[in-house]
Amino acid sequence: MESTEVEAAMVRLLQSDGRMSVKELATQLGMPRAAASRTLREMLESGAVRVGAAIDPRVAGYRFFLHALVAVDGPVEAVARSLRDLPDTVFVASLAGSHGLAFEARCVSEAAKAATLARVREIPAVRRIRTTSYTEILKGPFAAAVAGPEVILDAIDHALIAALEVDGRATYEALAQAAETSVSTARERVSRLLRARVIRISAVERRGVRNTQLGMGVGITGNDQHGKLASYARNSRYIEFAVAAYGQFDFIVTVVAPTPAELHGVLEDLRRLVPDGEVDAWMQLSMVKESYASAPRSAMRLGVAGSGADVA
Missing domain, CATH: 3.30.70.3460 (Alpha-Beta Plaits)
Structure with a gap:
């Protein structure tokens, strides 16, 4: 593939999973890992692509x-x-x-x-x-309905979401430092937020x-x-x-x-x-x-199902 085609294909993969590993990107694109890493780094550093978290507006309390x-x-x-x-x-x-x-x-x-x-x-x-x-x-x-058990956000979750909005591919070490918690806790919390579809990490x-x-x-x-x-x-x-x-x-x-x-x-x-x-x-x-990651301060209890925007 031409370089522009490779970049476009990589963006599509990152739109489905913003934290996809470089190894998996390389496998999906059929290219050496080093080349995939270089292409990703160049796109991110140039500002042509940004990977960040967005919070589901409905479960965050926006109606x-x-x-x-x-x-x-x-x-x-x-x-x-x-x-x-x-x-x-x-x-x-x-x-x-x-x-x-x-x-x-x-x-x-x-x-x-x-x-x-x-x-x-x-x-x-x-x-x-x-x-x-x-x-x-x-x-x-x-656009799809939110599924899964109720999720309660605390200060650690909010700090992780804020950090992931800035850099959706931040390491768990960096996320742990931003949230003032352990690496294992940061990893488990991010996984929970993604599983419950409270946040989505994607390329823009x-x-x-x-x-x-x-x-x-x-x-x-x-x-x-x-x-x-x-x-x-x-x-x-x-x-x-x-x-x-x-x-x-x-x-x-x-x-x-x-x-x-x-x-x-x-x-x-x-x-x-x-x-x-x-x-x-x-x-x-x-x-x-x-910027789609911020939630209102009153929106702490998440997991509300819905398929569309509620309007008056």
């Missing part, structure tokens, strides 16, 4: 999921920093188009969601906000016009009466996230591909699936914030 497009008067950088610093935002990106920014917020209550929107409206230069609330996560790290490719992967958000207004759109989203290798929603859009998907031609192909497919609907798209120019 309200909000996506918003933000129109800004003038440059967007200062507004982007303000959105990044809001505690409930997990994703902020600068965009091309009439809306200069997009963000996702996860909130524990309707009141918290309303408060977040109020704080956004108070940011200087924010002119307009188009909001969409999620009703079902169709595709994403935690850096997206934007300056990186190897291009990102595009798509908002769809229309009826998926026969489920063809949902099926396409779940099975497309280019769609990394998809939700059913209400508000500005009925569906929102995130498309990631290395070339504009591939993005265009997915967009055309989506248009064919909703011929009587409307499809709006926005290019992600740069990622300002992408």
Whole structure:
């Protein structure tokens, strides 16, 4: 395989298991262990790929999921920093188009969601906000129902999750030091968190016009009466996230591909699936914030089952 093909294949393996050993990566890719180690190190050190932990938002206590497009008067950088610093935002990106920014917020209550929107409206230069609330996560790290026994998080678990968010491939020695515990305890706790599906450790490719992967958000207004759109989203290798929603859009998907031609192909497919609907798209120019590991302080008891986002 060419080097770019090897890197793409390695990313796919790390998306399924971010802590897959170098030995297993080399075996899966059919290459020498030293070469696999070098390729992985180069991708991580360049920042092209990041491996980190994300916590299941539902079992962490989040019940309200909000996506918003933000129109800004003038440059967007200062507004982007303000959105990044809001505690409930997990994703902020600068965009091309009439809306200069997009963000996702996860909130524990309707009141918290309303408060977040109020704080956004108070940011200087924010002119307009188009909001969409999620009703079902169709595709994403935690689209499936959570299974398993109840899990209670303590300070050690929170410290481990925080460390794994920064470096999902951190050694157990480093994790033990971060959580001020023993290596054996760190190993057992991480294994428990993964088995209970409280966290998922996965690779994320850096997206934007300056990186190897291009990102595009798509908002769809229309009826998926026969489920063809949902099926396409779940099975497309280019769609990394998809939700059913209400508000500005009925569906929102995130498309990631290395070339504009591939993005265009997915967009055309989506248009064919909703011929009587409307499809709006926005290019992600740069990622300002992408952090999914934090849980609200009140969310200590985990293991709640659910297949979608709870909304008012």
